[in-house]
Amino acid sequence: MTQPSLIQLFRQLPAGVATLEGPDLRYGFVNDVMRELVGSEVEGERVTDRPGRLPASLLEVLPQVYTTGQPYLAKACACAPVSGSNAEHCFDLSLQPYPAEADHPGGLLLLAVDVSEPEATRRRAHELALQTRHLDARLRVLTETAPLITFTLNHEGRITYASPQWYRFTGQPPTADLTAIWPLLVHPDDRLRVLYEAQNARQTGTGWSFEYRLRRYDGHFRWVLSRALPEVHPPDSPAFWHGALTEIHLQRELSEARRRGEAELRFLADSIPELIWTASPRRRASLSSRCK
Numbered sequence: 001m002t003q004p005s006l007i008q009l010f011r012q013l014p015a016g017v018a019t020l021e022g023p024d025l026r027y028g029f030v031n032d033v034m035r036e037l038v039g040s041e042v043e044g045e046r047v048t049d050r051p052g053r054l055p056a057s058l059l060e061v062l063p064q065v066y067t068t069g070q071p072y073l074a075k076a077c078a079c080a081p082v083s084g085s086n087a088e089h090c091f092d093l094s095l096q097p098y099p100a101e102a103d104h105p106g107g108l109l110l111l112a113v114d115v116s117e118p119e120a121t122r123r124r125a126h127e128l129a130l131q132t133r134h135l136d137a138r139l140r141v142l143t144e145t146a147p148l149i150t151f152t153l154n155h156e157g158r159i160t161y162a163s164p165q166w167y168r169f170t171g172q173p174p175t176a177d178l179t180a181i182w183p184l185l186v187h188p189d190d191r192l193r194v195l196y197e198a199q200n201a202r203q204t205g206t207g208w209s210f211e212y213r214l215r216r217y218d219g220h221f222r223w224v225l226s227r228a229l230p231e232v233h234p235p236d237s238p239a240f241w242h243g244a245l246t247e248i249h250l251q252r253e254l255s256e257a258r259r260r261g262e263a264e265l266r267f268l269a270d271s272i273p274e275l276i277w278t279a280s281p282r283r284r285a286s287l288s289s290r291c292k
Contacts, residue, residue, distance in 0.1 A: 011031045011032065013031065013033070014033065015033060015111055015112060015113045015114075016031065016033040016034030016036070016037050016091075016110075016111065016112035016113075016114075017029070017030075017031045017033070017034055017109070017110070017111055017112075018030045018031070018034045018038065018109075018110045019098075019107055019108070019109055019110070020047055020062070020066075020107050020108040020109075020110055021106065021107040022106075022107060023066065023105075024046050025046060025047050025048070025062055025063075025066065025107065025108065026044055026045060026046050026047070027042045027043050027044065027045055027046075027047060027050070028043065028107065030042060030043060033112070034110070034112060036082075037052055037053050037054065037079065037091070037112055038050065038051065038052030038053070038054060039052045047059065047062065048062075053079045053080040053081075053082075053089075054079065054093075055074075055077050055078065055079055055080075055093075057074070057077070058074060058077065058093055058095075061095070062095070062108065065095045065097060065108060066097065066105055066107070066108055067105075069097045069105060070097075071094070071095060071096050071097065072094070072095040073092070073093070073094050073095075074092070074093045074094075075092055075115075076090045076091075076092065076115055076119045077090060077091050077092070077093050078090055079091055087116075088116070089114065089116045090114075090115050090116050090119040090120075091112045091113060091114055091115060091116075092111075092112070092113040092115050093110070093111070093112055094109075094110070094111040094112075094113075095108050095109070095110055096108065096109040096111070097109075143163050144163050144164055144165070146165075146244075147165075148165065148244045148245060148246045148247075149162065149163055149165045149166045149169060149224075149244060149245035149246075150162075150163040150165075150242070150243070150244050150245075151163070151166065151228075151242075151243055151244070151245070152240055152241065152242050152243075153179075153228075153240070153241050153243075154239060154240055154241075155202055155237070155238065155239055155240070157179065157198065157199065157202060158179045159178035159179050159182060160240070162178055166178075166245075168217075169214075169216060169217065169247075170185055170214070170215065170216065170217055171216075171217025171218075172185075183195060185214055185215045186212055186213070186214060186215075187212065187213035187214070187215070187221050189213075190212035190213055193210075193212070194210065194212045194226075197210050198228075201228070201230075201241070202238075202241065205230055205232075205237055205238045206230065207227070207228055207229040207230060207241070207243075208226065208227070208228055208243075209225070209226070209227045210225075210226055211223055211224065211225050211226070211248065211252075212224065212226065214245070222247055222249040223247070223248050223249040223251075223252040224245045224246060224247050224248060224249075225245070225246045225248045226243060226244075226245050227243055227244055227246075228241045228242060228243025228244075229241065229242060229243065
């Protein structure tokens with residue numbers, strides 16, 4: 001390829017190209033893209049006198065690259081913004097020595113590739129990753145300090161997460177296979193119903209809310225309320241369900257005691273041959289005996 005053809009090729013490149021000639025590193029060839037970075041009419045000027053928007057860190061290594069003949073590459077260097085704009089531009093800057101006669105260094109070939117958009121995208125992705133990590137940490141603190149058990153399972157029914165409260169409640173070691181051991185800790189009278197309702201919710205992509213008895217670390221079964229909702233990302237089917245277990249054993253016992261008390265009161269009232277009734281402050285009868 002002839003020199004004019006090579007120069008024409010450099011002019012058409014979408015990257016900035018410039019030659020820095022001689023030990024003074026004066027601008028030689030400069031294409032239009034590079035002029036946006038270093039300015040116009042810089043030919044013959046020393047790069048240190050007319051750096052344009054080139055970063056100071058690049059200017060510091062120019063003599064070393066020229067003397068040693070070792071290439072230099074700087075990724076995503078922040079360059080000064082264009083006059084009248086606050087937008088930061090980032091470039092991949094490359095210095096490639098080229099020889100003159102008798103293998104003496106002739107100068108440096110400077111290449112500048114604008115990577116502002118990819119770098120901005122990478123930074124946004126990094127910021128989002130940090131935000132997500134912070135949110136995950138906050139959520140974990142909330143779930144692991146709340147007085148309930150939280151869990152996550154996938155569409156196959158495999159439990160992928162259980163909060164520390166589950167291990168404290170059940171007494172199981174952290175190495176336990178949650179998917180295998182959890183059904184075994186459900187009361188035998190509730191097990192089939194629990195498995196069926198959870199499987200039906202996963203198949204239909206819905207949540208669930210039901211009560212069952214779960215074995216505690218001391219071997220006693222305690223009533224718990226299980227609630228879960230699917231993680232929805234339309235149009236895809238739910239892949240995970242997030243839920244919580246709340247112990248309601250005392251509420252169940254109080255409700256059962258109240259039911260038994262009402263039944264006993266009803267029996268006693270019906271056993272008396274007199275008409276007995278009670279009324280609320282609004283004069284609504286809440287209990288009446290069966291007069292014999």
